Amino acid sequence: xxxxxxxxxxxxxxxxxxxxxxxxxxxxxxxxxxxxxxxxxxxxxxxxxxxxxxxxxxxxxxxxxxxxxxxxxxxxxxxxxxxxxxxxxxxxxxxxxxxxxxxxxxxxxxxxxxxxxxxxxxxxxxxxxxxxxxxxxxxxxxxxxxxxxxxxxxxxxxxxxxxxxxxxxxxxxxxxxxxxxxxxxxxxxxxxxxxxxxxxxxxxxxxxxxxxxxxxxxxxxxxxxxxxxxxxxxxxxxxxxxxxxxxxxxxxxxxxxxxxxxxxxxxxxxxxxxxxxxxxxxxxxxxxxxxxxxxxxxxxxxxxxxxxxxxxxxxxxxxxxxxxxxxxxxxxxxxxxxxxxxxxxxxxxxxxxxxxxxxxxxxxxxxxxxxxxxxxxxxxxxxxxxxxxxxxxxxxxxxxxxxxxxxxx
Numbered sequence: 001x002x003x004x005x006x007x008x009x010x011x012x013x014x015x016x017x018x019x020x021x022x023x024x025x026x027x028x029x030x031x032x033x034x035x036x037x038x039x040x041x042x043x044x045x046x047x048x049x050x051x052x053x054x055x056x057x058x059x060x061x062x063x064x065x066x067x068x069x070x071x072x073x074x075x076x077x078x079x080x081x082x083x084x085x086x087x088x089x090x091x092x093x094x095x096x097x098x099x100x101x102x103x104x105x106x107x108x109x110x111x112x113x114x115x116x117x118x119x120x121x122x123x124x125x126x127x128x129x130x131x132x133x134x135x136x137x138x139x140x141x142x143x144x145x146x147x148x149x150x151x152x153x154x155x156x157x158x159x160x161x162x163x164x165x166x167x168x169x170x171x172x173x174x175x176x177x178x179x180x181x182x183x184x185x186x187x188x189x190x191x192x193x194x195x196x197x198x199x200x201x202x203x204x205x206x207x208x209x210x211x212x213x214x215x216x217x218x219x220x221x222x223x224x225x226x227x228x229x230x231x232x233x234x235x236x237x238x239x240x241x242x243x244x245x246x247x248x249x250x251x252x253x254x255x256x257x258x259x260x261x262x263x264x265x266x267x268x269x270x271x272x273x274x275x276x277x278x279x280x281x282x283x284x285x286x287x288x289x290x291x292x293x294x295x296x297x298x299x300x301x302x303x304x305x306x307x308x309x310x311x312x313x314x315x316x317x318x319x320x321x322x323x324x325x326x327x328x329x330x331x332x333x334x335x336x337x338x339x340x341x342x343x344x345x346x347x348x349x350x351x352x353x354x355x356x357x358x359x360x361x362x363x364x365x366x367x368x369x370x371x372x373x374x375x376x377x378x379x380x381x382x383x384x385x386x387x388x389x390x391x392x393x394x395x396x397x398x399x400x401x402x403x404x405x406x407x408x409x
Contacts, residue, residue, distance in 0.1 A: 006143055008033045009116040010109045012101055012131070015050025017170060019120045021159055022147045023057055024166045026118060030145070035061040037108050039101050042068045042186025042244065053169070063108055067100060068186055072243035075100050075322075076187055080286055081231040081341075082306070082334045083294075084314040089264055091280045091287065092317050093188025098127060099322035102134030109142065116143035123149040126269050130320035137323035180207060186247055188260075188280040199265050199275045210251070210279035214258035214352030221350035222257055223357065226250075226289045228345070231338030233286060247282045254281020257349040269319040285347060285354050292345040292356035296364045298337060306337050 009026060013019045013036035026034050036054040038047050047064050054062045075096050086092055105117045117135055121127035128146055135142050153159050163170050183190045189210045196203060205213060227235040234240060236249050254260045260281035268274050294303060309330055316327045343361025347354060369379045 006030045006032045006116045006145065008035065008112065008114040009118050009143075009145060010035045010037055010105050010112070010114045011118045012105055012120065013038050013050060013054060014120070015047070015053045017159070017163065017168075020053060020057075020168050021153070021162055021166075022118065022120050023054070023059075024168060025147055025151060025153075025162070026145065027057070028166070029151075032116070034059055035063070035108065035112050035114055037063045037065070037101075037105055039104060040064070040066045040068060041071050041097055041100070042248070043184040045184075056169075061112055065104060067104065068244040069242060071097065071100055071186060072247050076247065076283075077232045077243060078331060078335070079317060080283070080290055081338050082310055082313045082330070083287060083291055084310060084317060085287075086314045086318040087264075087266055088311075089262060090266060090276075090278065090318075091188060091262075091283045092314060093185060093278065093280055093283065094127070094183050094190050095130065095318045095320075096187065096322075097185045098130035098320065099134045102131050103138060106135060106138045106142065109139070116145055118145040118147065121146065121148065124270065124272070126318070126320070129269055130322075133320040134323055182209070184209075186244060186251070187283050188278055190276055190278050192274060192276040196275055196277060203263055203277045207277050208261065208279060211255050211260055211281050212258050214261075217256070217258035217351045219351075221348050222253060223346060223348050224253060225344050225346050226286075227343070228290070228293045229342050231290070231335070231341040233289070247286070250282030250285050252282075253349055254285055258352040259349060259354055260284035261352070285349065288354040288356060289345045289347050290341075292347070292359045293343050293361060294341055296359050296366045297341045297343065297361050299365065302337050306334060309333065 009030065009032055011019065011023055011026065011034055013023060015038065023034055023036065026032065034057075036050070036059050038050045038054075040047050051062050051064050079092060079096050084092055086095070102117075108114070109117055119128070119131045121131055123146070128149070132144050132146070135144055147153075153162055160170065162168075179195045180191050181193045191203075191207050191209075195201075196207065225237055226233050227238070232243075233246055236246060241249060260279050260283065262278040262280070263275075264278060265273055265275045298306070313327065313330045313334070316322070316324060316330070321327050340361075340363035342363055343359065345356060346358035348357045349355075367379070
């Protein structure tokens with residue numbers, strides 16, 4: 001992009017070393033006005049220093065927004081209605097945060113009359129794709145600046161040299177080489193790089209920041225109840241909570257019981273494999289509880305169809321297509337399945353494990369009269385199973401008669 005093309009840019013700004021270098025680089029390279037946007041997604045860090053640092057750079061328009069409730073209500077909960085897991089394991093904590101950050105950036109750009117947005121994602125990762133697909137979906141003519149793909153600051157040494165040359169304060173702990181990088185929000189923390197790059201080596205305990213180890217968890221289990229209304233959790237132990245407060249409380253329970261650790265080698269959208277260590281304590285409990293309430297409220301075929309859609313839905317979120325028409329179509333189907341997913345689930349937490357021990361719902365499809373081993377009073381005629389089995393066996397019998405025994409094609 002030619003420098004003269006940009007007049008005003010909204011930067012996703014954390015206040016850390018990388019985005020502070022990016023801020024100054026934008027000012028010196030593009031000679032444009034910079035607006036900073038810092039999102040509070042529950043990462044657990046004090047965000048006012050980011051405001052003060054932006055002021056130090058002479059930034060006139062500074063946005064520090066608390067988006068925790070929006071994050072959980074409009075992004076995390078819809079995703080959990082789908083029971084979304086990328087490659088069968090990853091609860092998509094980083095992936096689901098990016099569309100909200102991008103959405104708010106575009107909103108701010110329109111508010112302040114900016115013609116460009118910028119992010120700090122590297123050219124090797126998924127986040128550059130997630131941010132930029134969201135930008136273009138929301139504002140097709142927006143200009144996007146991705147410094148890591150443009151500048152020549154290709155090493156940490158060059159980054160620090162740039163910071164010193166341009167009088168950017170560097171914290172003492174940032175002068176050394178960080179042992180791994182961390183991304184965090186209210187749903188999870190993600191650690192990767194450096195000491196975690198070799199997938200054959202077990203992650204050191206210092207990597208884990210959101211949970212105690214299962215071995216160190218209490219020897220006594222903790223039992224809680226979670227109430228759902230139309231697929232979304234609304235209360236813990238009978239206490240009604242806002243979405244963000246509910247997830248925060250589940251995180252506390254998960255942390256104390258060593259729940260939600262995942263060491264994963266995943267396939268990035270850009271083509272490479274990467275190793276990440278994730279902690280999703282509250283989300284792990286929520287997933288188990290949601291599946292627990294669905295088990296008695298969803299029709300069999302609806303549940304199986306929903307499960308078949310989930311991998312595609314999860315892949316869309318992972319790859320950055322939150323604002324795509326296909327994700328919206330899948331979301332509509334998923335949400336339609338949740339109208340009767342209302343009730344209470346009891347969950348037992350113990351040393352890294354989440355076990356469903358009870359579930360009840362006013363819309364339950366579970367009938368004790370039908371499943372009982374005792375006299376069922378005519379609710380189910382066992383003789384009917386004979387015809388059911390014979391009809392389902394017809395094609396197998398025909399195949400066997402034709403000499404295709406043992407499942408031969």
